[in-house]
Amino acid sequence: MKIVTNKAVFNRPLYLESGRLLESYEIMYETYGEMNADKSNIIIITHALTGSHHAAGFYEGDRKPGYWDALIGDGKAIDTLKYFVVATNNIGSCFGSTGPMSLDKNGKPYRFKFPILTISDIVKAQKSLWDKLGIGHVKAIVGGSMGGMQALCYAIEYPDFADIVIPLATTAYTRPWAIAFNKVTMEAIRNDPEFKDGYYDSKDIKENGLKGLAVGRMAGHISYLSSGSMNEKFGRKYVAQDGLYELFGRFEVESYLEYNGYNFPHNFDPLSYLYIIKTINIFDAARGSDKLEDVLGRIKSKLHLISFSGDMLFFPSEMEEIKIVMDKIGNSDKCTYDMIESDYGHDAFLVEVEKFEDKIIQMLEGKYE
Amino acid sequence: MKIVTNKAVFNRPLYLESGRLLESYEIMYETYGEMNADKSNIIIITHALTGSHHAAGFYEGDRKPGYWDALIGDGKAIDTLKYFVVATNNIGSCFGSTGPMSLDKNGKPYRFKFPILTISDIVKAQKSLWDKLGIGHVKAIVGGSMGGMQALCYAIEYPDFADIVIPLATTAYTRPWAIAFNKVTMEAIRNDPEFKDGYYDSKDIKENGLKGLAVGRMAGHISYLSSGSMNEKFGRKYVAQDGLYELFGRFEVESYLEYNGYNFPHNFDPLSYLYIIKTINIFDAARGSDKLEDVLGRIKSKLHLISFSGDMLFFPSEMEEIKIVMDKIGNSDKCTYDMIESDYGHDAFLVEVEKFEDKIIQMLEGKYE
Numbered sequence: 001m002k003i004v005t006n007k008a009v010f011n012r013p014l015y016l017e018s019g020r021l022l023e024s025y026e027i028m029y030e031t032y033g034e035m036n037a038d039k040s041n042i043i044i045i046t047h048a049l050t051g052s053h054h055a056a057g058f059y060e061g062d063r064k065p066g067y068w069d070a071l072i073g074d075g076k077a078i079d080t081l082k083y084f085v086v087a088t089n090n091i092g093s094c095f096g097s098t099g100p101m102s103l104d105k106n107g108k109p110y111r112f113k114f115p116i117l118t119i120s121d122i123v124k125a126q127k128s129l130w131d132k133l134g135i136g137h138v139k140a141i142v143g144g145s146m147g148g149m150q151a152l153c154y155a156i157e158y159p160d161f162a163d164i165v166i167p168l169a170t171t172a173y174t175r176p177w178a179i180a181f182n183k184v185t186m187e188a189i190r191n192d193p194e195f196k197d198g199y200y201d202s203k204d205i206k207e208n209g210l211k212g213l214a215v216g217r218m219a220g221h222i223s224y225l226s227s228g229s230m231n232e233k234f235g236r237k238y239v240a241q242d243g244l245y246e247l248f249g250r251f252e253v254e255s256y257l258e259y260n261g262y263n264f265p266h267n268f269d270p271l272s273y274l275y276i277i278k279t280i281n282i283f284d285a286a287r288g289s290d291k292l293e294d295v296l297g298r299i300k301s302k303l304h305l306i307s308f309s310g311d312m313l314f315f316p317s318e319m320e321e322i323k324i325v326m327d328k329i330g331n332s333d334k335c336t337y338d339m340i341e342s343d344y345g346h347d348a349f350l351v352e353v354e355k356f357e358d359k360i361i362q363m364l365e366g367k368y369e
Numbered sequence: 370m371k372i373v374t375n376k377a378v379f380n381r382p383l384y385l386e387s388g389r390l391l392e393s394y395e396i397m398y399e400t401y402g403e404m405n406a407d408k409s410n411i412i413i414i415t416h417a418l419t420g421s422h423h424a425a426g427f428y429e430g431d432r433k434p435g436y437w438d439a440l441i442g443d444g445k446a447i448d449t450l451k452y453f454v455v456a457t458n459n460i461g462s463c464f465g466s467t468g469p470m471s472l473d474k475n476g477k478p479y480r481f482k483f484p485i486l487t488i489s490d491i492v493k494a495q496k497s498l499w500d501k502l503g504i505g506h507v508k509a510i511v512g513g514s515m516g517g518m519q520a521l522c523y524a525i526e527y528p529d530f531a532d533i534v535i536p537l538a539t540t541a542y543t544r545p546w547a548i549a550f551n552k553v554t555m556e557a558i559r560n561d562p563e564f565k566d567g568y569y570d571s572k573d574i575k576e577n578g579l580k581g582l583a584v585g586r587m588a589g590h591i592s593y594l595s596s597g598s599m600n601e602k603f604g605r606k607y608v609a610q611d612g613l614y615e616l617f618g619r620f621e622v623e624s625y626l627e628y629n630g631y632n633f634p635h636n637f638d639p640l641s642y643l644y645i646i647k648t649i650n651i652f653d654a655a656r657g658s659d660k661l662e663d664v665l666g667r668i669k670s671k672l673h674l675i676s677f678s679g680d681m682l683f684f685p686s687e688m689e690e691i692k693i694v695m696d697k698i699g700n701s702d703k704c705t706y707d708m709i710e711s712d713y714g715h716d717a718f719l720v721e722v723e724k725f726e727d728k729i730i731q732m733l734e735g736k737y738e
Contacts, residue, residue: 018614116614176599176622180591183623184584187630188557190617191580211560215553219588222549227684230545236653245387245485247647248559253545254552261556278616284605315596 001073001080003057004031007096008129014091020115023105027129028053028089028096032072033080042135043078043364044126044162045087046143046150048350049220049276050268052095055087056080070353077357078142078364086135090150091125092117092276094269101202101269111198111271119149119283120157126150127158137161140364144168144349145314146276149283152322156285159300166363168306168356169349171318172292173284178313181223182277185216189270198271206266213270214261221260223313226345292325299326304363305337306349306356313346336368370442370449372426374399376465377498383460389484392474396498397422397458397465401441402449411504412447412733413495413531414456415512415519417719418589418645419637421464424456425449439722446726447511447733455504459519460494461486461645463638470571470638480567480640488518488652489526495519496527506530509733513537513718514683515645518652521691525654528669535732537675537725538718540687541661542653547682550592551646554585558639567640575635582639583630590629592682595714661694668695673732674706675718675725682715705737 007028013021030053035042045055045068056072058065072078072085089097092114100114130136141162143151148170155165171178189195192212194205225233234253242249250258286292305323307316316339323337340355342348348355362368376397382390399422404411414424414437425441427434441447441454458466461483469483499505510531512520517539524534540547558564561581563574594602603622611618619627655661672695676688685708692706709724711717717724731737 020614112616116616173605175596176603176605176620177591177596179620180587180594180599180622180626183626184553184588184591186617186623187580187587187627188584191561191584193562211556215557215560215584218549218556219553222546222553225549227544227546230549234545236542236545244651245389247481247485247643248555251545251548251650253549254555257549257552258556274616281620282613 001032001057002034005053006030008132010125010128010132014121014125014128016115016121017118018116022091022098022115025091025098025125026096026102027091027098027125029129030054030066030087032056032085033083035084039135039137040139041083042138043083043085044130044138044141044154045072045078045085046126046141046147047087047090048143048145048147049280051147052093053087053089053097054095056085067350068353070350071357071360077353077360083139083364086133088126088129090122090276092122092272092279094272099269100271100275109202114271114275116282117275117279119146119153119279122279123150123153123157127161138163140164140166142166142168142360143170145170145346146280146283149280149285152285155299155301155303156295159298162301164304164363164366165301166304166306166360167319169308169311169314169346171283171314172322173286174281175318178223179281181219181313182281184219185213185277186274188212188216188219189274195270200270202269205270209262210265210270211262213265213268213273216273217264218257218261221257224345224347226310226312226343228310228343229345232343292322293329296322296325296331297329299331299334301334302363302366303335304359304368305335306359307337307339308342308344308346308348308352309339310343310348311346370401370426371403372399372401374422377501379494379497379501383490383494383497385484385490386487387485391460391467391484394460394467394494395465395471396460396467396494398498399423399435399456401425401454402452404453408504408506409508410452411507412452412454413499413507413510413523414441414447414454415495415510415516416456416459417512417514417516418649420516421462422456422458422466423464425454436719437722439719440726440729446722446729452508452733455502457495457498459491459645461491461641461648463641468638469640469644478571483640483644485651486644486648488515488522488648491648492519492522492526496530507532509533509535511535511537511729512539514539514715515649518649518654521654524668524670524672525664528667531670533673533732533735534670535673535675535729536688538677538680538683538715540652540683541691542655543650544687547592548650550588550682551650553588554582554646555643557581557585557588558643564639569639571638574639578631579634579639580631582634582637582642585642586633587626587630590626593714593716595679595681595712597679597712598714601712661691662698665691665694665700666698668700668703670703671732671735672704673728673737674704675728676706676708677711677713677715677717677721678708679712679717680715
């Protein structure tokens with residue numbers, strides 16, 4: 001698989017939904033495979049909260065591939081022998097695209113001067129990249145979780161852009177349940193003295209971590225799993241060297257959360273995290289309209305919705321609602337809805353690819369009804 | 370309703386499951402109504418994580434009554450005109466019973482020298498109180514959540530003690546899902562510099578709060594509610610004076626969590642909280658036996674299990690499992706199981722009393738099959 005990683009620079013402002021603007025911005029992106037002559041084989045991948053432009057394949061020396069390597073690659077469901085796959089790092093994130101710790105025109109990190117971004121803003125920035133790359137139309141857009149919000153946003157706001165849109169494990173508007181999990185993270189970060197009210201030194205955080213972000217990430221991990229998958233993964237197994245009657249003795253699920261929580265801040269910027277969860281919280285596909293009916297009525301792409309029965313973050317009923325509204329407004333022929341049986345939880349869209357890859361293949365071939 | 374609040378002092382050791390002992394201990398307790406001549410009208414109430422001996426009625430000047438006032442009182446389901454109701458504050462807690470911030474024999478707070486307690490230890494301490502009060506047998510034991518663990522423990526470990534045992538919204542052994550929520554709290558507390566590694570000044574915490582405990586409590590609140598009840602309670606309502614495009618602008622669910630989270634540490638001791646969640650984490654009704662079958666086989670009381678369909682902390686399937694095992698071992702006649710339809714979440718056992726109070730009345734009258 002041919003992987004190309006690149007950065008695009010935009011020296012003109014991006015006008016944002018909030019009324020503010022980003023004076024200039026950069027977008028990291030990665031491509032897999034080759035674009036065909038008539039540009040009819042392009043698939044866009046949109047990423048979730050902590051994802052990046054690195055969706056598939058291995059970088060030299062890495063032990064772990066891109067986050068959706070199970071789905072994307074030569075001979076895989078999103079077949080890079082056949083399709084030209086492109087993935088960007090969202091603006092606001094911390095993997096090379098412009099975010100809150102990028103330098104402003106005075107050469108200092110934006111920090112709190114960075115504007116709040118919406119899903120629409122992120123997609124708008126991506127659109128300027130597609131323009132630059134001469135991509136005026138794509139075959140498909142595929143994304144899960146926050147990536148699914150972007151996919152949905154493409155379908156609504158750029159109805160002629162994609163033939164096929166496949167949002168997974170997502171929602172049309174973020175509910176208080178998901179916002180509450182994000183709130184725990186937000187408060188945990190803000191309360192950490194090492195966060196220094198946002199005026200931390202990035203190098204310090206990378207080296208020493210940030211306990212507040214770690215604790216918040218642990219709360220996040222609960223929402224990415226499920227009661228069932230935790231039972232299966234950990235049960236009541238206790239860490240062998242810990243005592244059952246020690247106050248800080250640990251069950252294995254605790255050790256898992258510690259490991260994943262405390263490692264995370266070495267690789268992710270806290271302000272980026274705050275900005276991205278804000279973007280998720282305020283996502284509402286129907287904003288600016290009276291109701292979901294109105295915005296879903298604009299869709300021209302074929303919309304394939306995939307939820308997971310055990311998703312404890314964006315519950316299946318939230319995606320089913322989109323299908324119900326599509327049916328109600330006479331768009332049944334443009335929309336399919338599937339709930340994949342899975343006990344894994346929200347992260348099933350990343351982890352249990354084998355359960356839905358056949359559907360993706362058919363969807364991309366235009367054979368799924 | 371006649372309310373009597375009292376403290377019992379025990380100047381002999383309590384031998385604990387861990388092999389350690391409490392050299393002496395005190396238990397706060399409260400009674401409602403009058404014990405009848407043949408002591409046949411006694412009902413014990415066992416409390417949840419942050420409950421206390423104050424289960425019902427108003428203290429002078431208080432705006433809020435005891436935590437289960439909807440259920441307990443003159444003419445209510447647990448009718449104090451008819452029954453003599455007794456409630457204790459669990460040892461390990463911070464409302465007058467001996468806990469980690471109580472003074473040891475050297476006149477200093479135990480802090481980490483306080484031993485880990487199990488549900489069995491807490492029940493054992495209560496039993497010594499019943500002995501002191503001349504109560505050798507009771508009509509019923511009723512408790513929800515951690516109180517339900519205690520009720521179940523009474524049924525298993527003291528089979529001749531109660532005619533009727535009614536555990537609500539609980540489990541026979543704590544699953545990793547609940548342990549994970551507690552882990553977030555535990556780490557948030559430990560990481561807070563004001564916790565001072567456990568060597569805080571109680572007065573400071575009461576006055577200033579403890580942000581780590583507040584954040585942990587927010588995570589707890591998520592598990593006490595449900596996606597559905599949050600949708601109903603808050604929807605996507607935004608705090609009027611906050612801006613949608615302000616990083617720390619708040620949805621109402623966030624404001625709710627802030628209010629409840631940050632107020633909490635003014636009224637609850639952090640070390641007590643750590644010790645109690647540890648007790649919950651290590652609860653396993655089958656410990657010491659090979660399987661649940663063995664311990665449930667000891668039960669002689671009539672066991673009425675009540676779960677709530679929307680409970681996101683202890684899922685209905687966890688209580689149903691107890692019923693399934695009871696049936697399997699030929700104890701069907703001793704056990705009923707009801708799942709109350711409720712979208713509220715775990716706290717339904719406190720908040721939606723009207724949905725199950727009729728059942729409780731029948732259960733206490735021995736008329737529920």
